[in-house]
Amino acid sequence: RCQxxxxxxxxxxxxxxxxxxxxxxARSLLRHSVFYLWSVTEDxxxxxxxxxxxxxxxYSKHDDIFVPLAEAEKIFFLRVGILTYRREIFQLVxxxxxxxxSITMTEDIMTAPAGNWEWSKxxxxxxxxxxxxxxxxxxWCRWTHVGTLQALDNCELVAFNVKNMTEVxxxxxxxxxxxxxxxQAYSLLLxxxxxxxxxxxxxxxxxxxxxxxxE
Numbered sequence: 001r002c003q004x005x006x007x008x009x010x011x012x013x014x015x016x017x018x019x020x021x022x023x024x025x026a027r028s029l030l031r032h033s034v035f036y037l038w039s040v041t042e043d044x045x046x047x048x049x050x051x052x053x054x055x056x057x058x059y060s061k062h063d064d065i066f067v068p069l070a071e072a073e074k075i076f077f078l079r080v081g082i083l084t085y086r087r088e089i090f091q092l093v094x095x096x097x098x099x100x101x102s103i104t105m106t107e108d109i110m111t112a113p114a115g116n117w118e119w120s121k122x123x124x125x126x127x128x129x130x131x132x133x134x135x136x137x138x139x140w141c142r143w144t145h146v147g148t149l150q151a152l153d154n155c156e157l158v159a160f161n162v163k164n165m166t167e168v169x170x171x172x173x174x175x176x177x178x179x180x181x182x183x184q185a186y187s188l189l190l191x192x193x194x195x196x197x198x199x200x201x202x203x204x205x206x207x208x209x210x211x212x213x214x215e
Contacts, residue, residue, distance in 0.1 A: 029046055031131060037178070041175060041178070048168050048171070052167075052168055053165040054161070055161070056158060061151055064148060064150050064151075068145055071143075071145075072135050072142075073138060075133065075135050075162060076134040076158070077132070077134075077160075078130050078132045078155065078156075078157055079131075080154075081151060081152070082153055082155070083134075083151055084126065084152050085128055085148070086148050087124070087146055088147050126198075126201070132201070134202060135200060139162055140182070141183065141187055141190075146199065182212060184212075185211035186203060189208060
């Protein structure tokens, strides 16, 4: 289920729907450093993204949020519940697409990322806790998921449609330089051993910002 599919909301005036969406999603959106930076630069952007690119999605126990080889098309923020993530592909090569990142690694570099994640009792799995971000890579490059993200119980996620987000961002050209630099730094860190094992989840924003400063 998602907020956009609630029939009665569609009957509200556009301005009221935008304000309602912003009140629902702004707090989640601003929890990520990148989105917070956007809001500082362009105060109208939060309301624009909330109205045009964000849904509230609910998943039941054992539902898959994404699976290996699925194209990454959404960013997720976990509001309620616990998820589990297991990497299942450790070599991904797409020789036909020079813009599609290819990463080869061994299972021993899989590390639990810092923040709202922890190792699961199930070897090789990571428990994803509330306030965690997942699939941020979808915003910065084309990516095919290499693991399975599954609900351990009933979960509520904020889902950001990347295609719609990029369409919104075209209206804010002053952010292009910042986003380009961030995307370049993020792509370089995908090949770094510290982060490569968790690409389906997220690379902490402070690490990306430091990499930007080193370029």
